[in-house]
Amino acid sequence: MTLQKTEETTCDICVIGGGSAGLSVAAGASQMGADTILVERGEMGGDCLNSGCVPSKSLLAAAKAARSGAKAAAFGIAYDPPRIDFEAVQAHVQQVIAGIAPHDSVERFEGLGVRVLRDSASFHSPHELVVGEQRIRARRFVLATGSRALVPPVSGLAETPYLTNESIFALKDCPDHLIVLGGGPIGCELGQAFRRLGARVSLVEMNRLLPREDRQAAELLRERLQAEGVEIHENAGMSAVQKTHDGIQAQLKTERGEATLEGSHLLVATGRQPVTDGLNLEAAEVIHDSRGIKVDARLRTSNRRIFAAGDVAGGPQFTHAASYQAGIILRNALFRLPARVNYAALPRVTYCTPELAQVGLTVEEAQQQGKKVEILQSTFAENDRARCEHATDGFIKIVATRSGAVLGATIIGPQAGELILPWGLAIARRMKLSALAGIIAPYPTLSEISKQVAGSHYTPKLFSSRTRWLVRLLLRLG
Template sequence: MSDFDLIVIGAGAAGLSVAAGAAQLGVSVALIERARMGGDCLNTGCVPSKALLAAAHAARSIRQAARFGVLADPPAIDWDRVRTHVQGVIEDIAPVDSEPRFRALGATVLRGEARFTDPATISVDGRTLIARRYVIAAGSRAAVPPIEGLDQIPYWTNDSLFDLIEKPDHLLILGGGPIGLEMADAFNGLGCRVTVIEANRIAAREDPELADGLRRTLTTRGVAIREGVKVTAVAPGPVLSLADGTRIEGSHLLIATGRTPNLAALNLAAGNIQAGPAGIATDRGLRSLTNKRVFAVGDIADPAGIGPRAFTHVGSYHAGLIIRRLLFRLPAKVDYAALPRVTYTDPELAQTGLTEAEAVTGGLDVQVLRWPLSDNDRAVAERDTAGLAKLVVHRNRVVGAGILAPHAGEMISQWTLAVAQRTKLSALAGLIIPYPTRAEAAKRAVGSYFAPKLFSARTKTLVRLLSRLP
């Protein structure tokens, strides 16, 4: 006999969503967590980073108020109060992810380390448990590269950064992905010197044209960005030695070079669960390839070899698929064709679907539609015109969209729906959008698709003929 119908390992975003849905549907479910409820997102990721960015953007708004004729003294940063603000945001959201809430939903919450002892059994701090199905949602942690000397100096990752007691004088950030760029923007806005070192280019997954715009904005604000160069060694200071022979000294070092799945403690070999550097190998329905009792969700899942997608909203998406497949026995497969992602700098860089390069590499005959924020009335009114809306079109349908603009993350959803539903451009052109909003920019891009035909000589001739009718 099984102790539970379902055991969920990990109380981060993905695991919590699975457990909440299953418990509310009357399933006997146990939720196991070895550390803090809420996982990375609540405690060291999405929530604290956005709270810190909010403080930075508030300070930057004060510095830039003169552009509106509003004169203000330069802001003074009280680092202790900033930290209190960040921790307060975590505390405000924590009850939603708490043990009492999940117990009230009907789940059994167990605190401890879960390890497989055989393909059907796990041990939690010495207690043996059996379930009909397991969902592994153990998440990921910061990946630390093997750099000479790094183990000899103090450094920070997102797991420890928000406990930083002193405000950095000069923050060195190793990695120019979303975490690195968001923290560069945050600490720059809070008055710190910031240098970003990236072996490739910043925002490497994003459309280069949009990344260029973000780079210009960050460097204009004073963020130093070094791209295409590797760090070969680290010395106390910290001092970074680069492959081109230069050295950079700072006061603090943040490692933001990606994520790695939390596999080691699970004893997956005993559970006959195949895994690799990218995570637990699953089919497109998130089921283990080697143990049919087991499913994986969130950062730790590698469905059909396409790699993990380390976003909180992907964890929630995975949870919905698991509920459909396990509880309702409905077919459900991962589909990332219209997966949105956002880098929460100011301006934000949001993308969904294919980038221009991805579409071309995939053999699609595409047309690219653009509309700059400099030609958007809301952006002009707010004296903040850096940015661009960019649509990738194939056969009269949007297959990808990218937006660089303030609050672009709030604007990308309609284009995610357009990509997912394969909406025709004619329908999008008829969409009524409030004026003045930055959201108009992408619609204006759609309009540029029809403009050549609408204002062609042939159309003008037709209009002249029609005007003669009574």
């Protein structure tokens, strides 16, 4: 690259990317006294605000409201069938985004003392970044450019109109028949949402639904989706797709042979790929591949003055992971503390109904690692609050050592994402089941399920023949 008519600018830390990770680093660094520059070529807030967490959860909330009338019948209350104004639903989604956007805006960050540059960034050398007409030299750089939807190599897909999470929230009309390629969290969430909002939905997954999650929990969610009318094709690959006069035609390869699926719209939800185009990482001596930028446990790249965080770093692709990584980088870059990432207590949630939350090891993962564990389980059917609300589908499953150390927790059921928090704390602080078994939980609450399942570890010993013998002995002694 030839530098011409460029103005040299210096700073302590330069962040490339205004998504969750980049904004957290920039805000923290500036408020702690570092001269900070933030570079963002697209929309402030990144994927999470504009096409990920915020719009998808807003759409799910609308879809849940559309379904509430059906649930009300269990309480003796009847509603007319819902009349869904899809354009108004999408307006609700955009209103939520607009309400949060000022928190991620250029104006807010400039108010925090951050210099914000709205342009593309490209490295000229291991210590120089070019942004428009400026050449930036920084003590530390942070790459937080995020990810975009991964488009699989399906024959005909490039010539066929399709949706991703980046375009589906711009639809003005509800699809007549939405084909969803991908049965991970995004596919399941949006598939259920659009079904509840009136679309026919066909979900295609080359493995089993939610292959990373606890098998029993994923099966329960699959049953719920099917009960709501979602057509599910598991262990099925999409071999070809083409545009037709009426919409989309997809060819599937299933265990029972080939099949044809026709719909009005196609949503591609097969994962994410890191955004590194245009950065000229070779000039920066930063090693990367199709999975992302290579980082060590301190989130340093192969160029030790350059860090990477968020989806582009090739690790867990969650907003809360990006925020956590930002804290690790700040400790390393500003205070030179050797802070390292530890994802042992990193939770994840699939926000369907019922919600599915996980932290730590699943049963399958513990078995694959050859651990000798105890599996504890309790159902929401045993929880009085869940019974009051007719929300008894689901369970909590705990993976623990025989001595009571918590290794993992799976919750599927009402408010699972809220209920997973104490189990993450237990793993992070190496707490035993006794800590949760001994806590006083308010009655009646869903949170009692955690106390109940923790207590079940001690039940066999508490009500054993040995305990009965001891009680009788003590009673005889007066």
